[in-house]
Amino acid sequence: MTATLAPSAGTETQATWPAILALARFEGRMMVRHPVTWLGALGSVAMAAFRLWEEAPVLNRVSVTLAWTMLPLGAAVALVSGWAVLRAKGRTDAHPPMVMPIAMAQRVGGIVLGLTYPAIGTFALQMSLLGWSMTRDPVTSVVWTEILAGPIYVLFAGAVGAAVTRWMSHPAAPLLSVLVLLGLMIAFPYQQEDWGRNIGIEWLSPLAWPQDIIPYEVAFRPAGLHLGYLTGLTLFVAGVATLGRLNVVWPVLAIGLLVAAILGPAQLGPIGESRRVEAMNRLVGNTAELSCETHHGIDFCAMPGYAGWIEEWAAAIQPVVSVAPIERLKGLEIRQYPAHFTHFYEMDPTTSDWWWIEPAAKDYLARNAIALGSVWAPWTSNNLLHGVSIAAIGCSDRADECLGESAQVVLVWLQAHDSRYAEYLFYDAEHSGSSFVWTCIVTDFWANPDGAEIIRDNWSVLTNPATSYEEASNIMGVSLPTGYDREGHLEGACP
Amino acid sequence: MTVTLTEVRKVYGSVRALDGVSFRLETGITGLLGPNGAGKTTLLRCLATVLAPDTGHLDVLGLDPDRPDQRTEIRRQMGYLPQEPGFYRNFTCFDFVDYLAILKEHVDRTERHAEVRRVLELTGLADKSTTKIRKLSGGMRRRLALAQALLGSPRFLVLDEPTAGLDPELRFRFRELVTELAVDRVVLLSTHQTEDVSAICDRVIVLDSGRVRFDGTPARLADIAAGKVWLAAERPASARIFWRMASGQFRAVGRPPDGAEIIDPTIEDGYVMLVGAAALGTETEAA
Numbered sequence: 001m002t003a004t005l006a007p008s009a010g011t012e013t014q015a016t017w018p019a020i021l022a023l024a025r026f027e028g029r030m031m032v033r034h035p036v037t038w039l040g041a042l043g044s045v046a047m048a049a050f051r052l053w054e055e056a057p058v059l060n061r062v063s064v065t066l067a068w069t070m071l072p073l074g075a076a077v078a079l080v081s082g083w084a085v086l087r088a089k090g091r092t093d094a095h096p097p098m099v100m101p102i103a104m105a106q107r108v109g110g111i112v113l114g115l116t117y118p119a120i121g122t123f124a125l126q127m128s129l130l131g132w133s134m135t136r137d138p139v140t141s142v143v144w145t146e147i148l149a150g151p152i153y154v155l156f157a158g159a160v161g162a163a164v165t166r167w168m169s170h171p172a173a174p175l176l177s178v179l180v181l182l183g184l185m186i187a188f189p190y191q192q193e194d195w196g197r198n199i200g201i202e203w204l205s206p207l208a209w210p211q212d213i214i215p216y217e218v219a220f221r222p223a224g225l226h227l228g229y230l231t232g233l234t235l236f237v238a239g240v241a242t243l244g245r246l247n248v249v250w251p252v253l254a255i256g257l258l259v260a261a262i263l264g265p266a267q268l269g270p271i272g273e274s275r276r277v278e279a280m281n282r283l284v285g286n287t288a289e290l291s292c293e294t295h296h297g298i299d300f301c302a303m304p305g306y307a308g309w310i311e312e313w314a315a316a317i318q319p320v321v322s323v324a325p326i327e328r329l330k331g332l333e334i335r336q337y338p339a340h341f342t343h344f345y346e347m348d349p350t351t352s353d354w355w356w357i358e359p360a361a362k363d364y365l366a367r368n369a370i371a372l373g374s375v376w377a378p379w380t381s382n383n384l385l386h387g388v389s390i391a392a393i394g395c396s397d398r399a400d401e402c403l404g405e406s407a408q409v410v411l412v413w414l415q416a417h418d419s420r421y422a423e424y425l426f427y428d429a430e431h432s433g434s435s436f437v438w439t440c441i442v443t444d445f446w447a448n449p450d451g452a453e454i455i456r457d458n459w460s461v462l463t464n465p466a467t468s469y470e471e472a473s474n475i476m477g478v479s480l481p482t483g484y485d486r487e488g489h490l491e492g493a494c495p
Numbered sequence: 496m497t498v499t500l501t502e503v504r505k506v507y508g509s510v511r512a513l514d515g516v517s518f519r520l521e522t523g524i525t526g527l528l529g530p531n532g533a534g535k536t537t538l539l540r541c542l543a544t545v546l547a548p549d550t551g552h553l554d555v556l557g558l559d560p561d562r563p564d565q566r567t568e569i570r571r572q573m574g575y576l577p578q579e580p581g582f583y584r585n586f587t588c589f590d591f592v593d594y595l596a597i598l599k600e601h602v603d604r605t606e607r608h609a610e611v612r613r614v615l616e617l618t619g620l621a622d623k624s625t626t627k628i629r630k631l632s633g634g635m636r637r638r639l640a641l642a643q644a645l646l647g648s649p650r651f652l653v654l655d656e657p658t659a660g661l662d663p664e665l666r667f668r669f670r671e672l673v674t675e676l677a678v679d680r681v682v683l684l685s686t687h688q689t690e691d692v693s694a695i696c697d698r699v700i701v702l703d704s705g706r707v708r709f710d711g712t713p714a715r716l717a718d719i720a721a722g723k724v725w726l727a728a729e730r731p732a733s734a735r736i737f738w739r740m741a742s743g744q745f746r747a748v749g750r751p752p753d754g755a756e757i758i759d760p761t762i763e764d765g766y767v768m769l770v771g772a773a774a775l776g777t778e779t780e781a782a
Contacts, residue, residue: 026597095580096595099543
């Protein structure tokens with residue numbers, strides 16, 4: 001057995017730390033310049049840009065997205081960091097680094113400290129994406145504890161790459177470190193039951209993935225605790241990677257383990273009342289900052305920077321206002337909320353759906369209000385029309401279930417003022433193999449140039465929950481399809 | 496400034512790579528010759544603090560490599576050119592030497608970069624500093640390996656086959672460089688190039704089967720073959736080794752026949768006479 005001398009300095013000297021710092025600068029530059037790092041960054045940019053574009057920037061959803069989309073970049077840095085350690089270890093015992101004063105553990109220490117370079121690069125990348133995102137949404141709020149999880153995760157990933165490669169003498173070790181990293185990401189499954197009240201163990205994953213059923217997750221993420229937990233994990237893994245010859249390693253390793261052990265479980269617990277109030281305030285927005293105007297007896301309230309949109313909102317509901325009795329709409333508030341998820345999640349903060357997720361939300365939301373988000377487009381205008389139409393028809397809690405058969409026809413007809421919805425309606429009626437009875441009535445009625453007048457004249461009857469499809473079709477002068485079930489579903493297309 | 500080996504032994508399984516090696520190196524260039532498997536690389540690795548001898552004692556510049564703190568100090572004061580340096584193919588020449596300079600505790604960036612440029616200049620690689628190592632020829636890589644060994648003007652240079660793959664001009668430059676360095680340094684040069692040894696070494700050590708077979712000046716090594724090298728018109732039957740020269744005559748080393756035209760030996764002739772059995776697979780006729 002060959003007795004190879006430990007390629008180590010054994011003890012730290014005055015020159016050790018300056019050399020490690022110089023090495024950190026060198027390794028940091030090499031890691032940032034590495035093509036694989038750029039490839040990972042490209043993946044992260046693509047993922048973040050796609051999600052930010054798709055999701056519509058609302059509240060701290062941007063911050064959350066800017067953290068978890070750094071996943072590809074972290075995986076790339078883990079690989080590059082592992083390769084750096086592989087290089088530092090050398091292929092033979094006669095490799096020049098083996099006979100240098102800076103020992104293996106110290107060389108890995110330089111690599112681990114050098115990870116601050118890609119971490120800083122990650123932060124710069126996030127800021128660029130944030131800047132781009134803010135050009136689309138002036139009210140984007142920034143949650144730094146969420147965003148910082150991105151760079152810390154990149155540090156963690158690099159430390160994993162270094163640790164696995166340091167202690168596994170195989171050329172495939174860097175690749176294995178990436179698998180370890182990804183394994184950690186998916187090892188903590190969502191806690192499905194009672195997800196609305198408790199936070200699942202996915203928070204033990206280095207990067208917590210956002211759930212798709214969201215408002216709760218967005219508003220109540222224990223981002224600060226998670227950041228602390230992730231930092232603790234990073235220190236621990238960095239300590240494992242550099243075990244051997246540096247005096248500072250054991251304290252770092254111990255502190256990291258302690259922090260992770262304390263904050264890991266702490267982030268899983270229920271959040272406090274003050275945090276809940278703070279989060280709800282974020283979701284609902286600051287009422288004092290709203291700019292309000294009244295049109296058609298309806299109050300329109302916009303967040304700072306959106307006052308110019310009120311005219312558009314008022315114009316969008318004009319067709320409904322021109323038909324519905326104005327007294328039904330008085331006192332109605334059309335209000336912009338920072339957290340309006342209807343666009344993506346089909347959830348509205350003013351509906352009971354949300355209250356189920358977070359009952360406390362009910363106390364914070366304005367009554368008799370229609371929610372608008374920070375995106376104004378044809379598909380969001382339909383949501384506004386729906387809310388105003390429901391309010392005009394007189395459903396007190398604005399749930400569709402309170403409508404009668406005839407009122408359902410009126411509701412659809414009113415919404416059809418939105419051209420996009422009308423196009424969908426007619427397409428559905430003409431091409432679908434099956435349809436709903438109200439679709440057929442409205443499609444037929446749409447051709448009547450006196451439609452608005454007929455509805456206005458018969459408003460009370462048509463919006464009465466007791467009025468049937470048959471009565472509605474008689475009033476509207478259209479033929480009633482046959483063969484529909486209790487829910488109005490037709491077997492086959494409209495006649 | 497000396498390097499001393501005392502009864503150094505190193506065994507790999509049943510093979511005695513070093514078998515009681517003792518000598519003392521002083522300022523100047525010492526050549527290390529020996530057939531393949533003689534133990535040269537093992538000896539260099541022990542001196543370079545890569546390997547620990549099984550028994551015996553090493554003293555490098557007054558420091559004991561067995562003691563971790565002193566081993567570090569040796570590494571600071573030593574330059575080592577291994578046989579296979581293990582290059583980082585995607586590094587540029589500058590990055591490679593810069594990286595090793597950092598590991599050698601050259602922490603001031605400006606001074607370090609000046610030092611990197613100096614050794615690249617010394618080895619004729621200044622114009623290749625931004626070239627990736629994978630694009631270098633074998634000879635250029637050898638020069639690059641030499642460049643890193645020269646970092647920080649080490650007091651003790653351990654060079655394993657430094658001129659392998661170098662063209663004649665670069666070999667001459669190498670000789671010039673090493674002889675300048677050796678004025679106030681200890682240089683141990685392991686090589687198969689006997690011309691290098693005769694050209695620049697004050698002293699030559701021949702290692703064979705893990706033992707020191709010769710320790711003296713190059714002239715004394717050549718003297719081993721004195722009277723045993725001759726020219727012949729016909730294929731010489733009694734020669735240990737011979738070859739036909741461009742003139743058509745045979746140059747022979749061994750036991751000359753009566754009346755043979757004896758010529759002056761080189762150290763190569765002495766080396767052949769010394770380690771003939773190992774080198775040629777025949778019985779040794781050592782001095």
